Amino acid sequence: MGKVLSDERIAAYHRDGYASPVRAMDAATAAAYRRRFEAYEAANGGWYELSKGAKLYLLQTWVTELVLNPSILDAVEDLLGPDLFCWGTSLFVKDAHNPGFVSWHQDATYWGLDKPDVVTAWVALSPATEVSGCMKVIPGSHQWKQIAHRDTLAKENLLTRGQEIAVDVNEDEAVLMPLQPGEASLHHVLAAHASEPNRSDDRRIGVAIRYVAPHVQQINGDRDAALLVRGEDRYGHFMHEKAPKADMDAEAIAEHKRILEFRQSVLYKGVAGQPAHIKV
Numbered sequence: 001m002g003k004v005l006s007d008e009r010i011a012a013y014h015r016d017g018y019a020s021p022v023r024a025m026d027a028a029t030a031a032a033y034r035r036r037f038e039a040y041e042a043a044n045g046g047w048y049e050l051s052k053g054a055k056l057y058l059l060q061t062w063v064t065e066l067v068l069n070p071s072i073l074d075a076v077e078d079l080l081g082p083d084l085f086c087w088g089t090s091l092f093v094k095d096a097h098n099p100g101f102v103s104w105h106q107d108a109t110y111w112g113l114d115k116p117d118v119v120t121a122w123v124a125l126s127p128a129t130e131v132s133g134c135m136k137v138i139p140g141s142h143q144w145k146q147i148a149h150r151d152t153l154a155k156e157n158l159l160t161r162g163q164e165i166a167v168d169v170n171e172d173e174a175v176l177m178p179l180q181p182g183e184a185s186l187h188h189v190l191a192a193h194a195s196e197p198n199r200s201d202d203r204r205i206g207v208a209i210r211y212v213a214p215h216v217q218q219i220n221g222d223r224d225a226a227l228l229v230r231g232e233d234r235y236g237h238f239m240h241e242k243a244p245k246a247d248m249d250a251e252a253i254a255e256h257k258r259i260l261e262f263r264q265s266v267l268y269k270g271v272a273g274q275p276a277h278i279k280v
């Protein structure tokens with residue numbers, strides 16, 4: 001038995017490349033995070049503007065609290081071990097009846113990380129259902145290793161480059177990962193996943209948190225940065241980030257800007273054009 005995942009669930013994650021659902025917080029707490037997200041969004045020109053703020057956990061304490069959520073960290077520790085960095089966060093918001101979708105892809109494709117010991121916790125702040133376009137995954141696809149992707153830069157695609165996996169994915173094999181507010185799914189950095197548009201009357205709001213084991217290294221740039229969220233760093237591969245003392249604290253804004261400029265140079269290496277959504 002792990003800290004929160006049973007041996008069976010841990011074995012299933014290693015076999016299938018995902019574990020879902022995992023309870024991260026109760027529904028009332030998730031609703032409170034949704035209110036904080038929507039208040040910040042209202043003050044900052046909509047979620048689209050916000051999505052440019054990858055690594056929002058360096059600016060907004062509600063996101064910092066999410067990345068430090070003990071239940072999420074316990075579950076990720078069961079998969080990656082006791083030492084954990086948060087390497088990035090990304091907001092995935094699909095408004096009601098919005099055509100936004102996510103093409104089939106493997107996260108590892110452009111991240112430049114040299115080992116697959118990277119887990120995403122995707123935390124639902126509103127219902128993520130088949131109708132609202134929850135994530136779907138191909139079980140076992142993390143065993144495919146890295147597959148080539150093509151950049152579509154498609155307008156309605158929420159991904160950085162509109163990237164899609166350059167092989168036919170058999171939709172019949174796909175498994176949905178529906179989540180209630182306060183639940184999270186966990187997926188492997190090589191798992192092929194996607195999601196359909198939101199056909200529901202509510203928004204589908206998710207915060208994707210990327211956790212990395214400290215022995216992983218950035219190989220697309222000289223250095224990378226991450227926030228140590230549990231345990232120790234025995235490797236020194238990442239510059240240590242600082243959590244914000246308060247929302248939009250001046251020191252945090254300066255640090256966030258410096259780190260994002262570097263991060264974009266990694267994510268957009270070799271791509272022409274600059275799609276709006278930075279998915280890390």
Ligand SMILES: O=C(O)CCC(=O)C(=O)O
Pocket residue numbers: 092102107120122133134135193194195206208
């Ligand atoms: O929110 C979605 O539908 C897709 C999220 C995703 O691709 C990810 O978290 O890696």
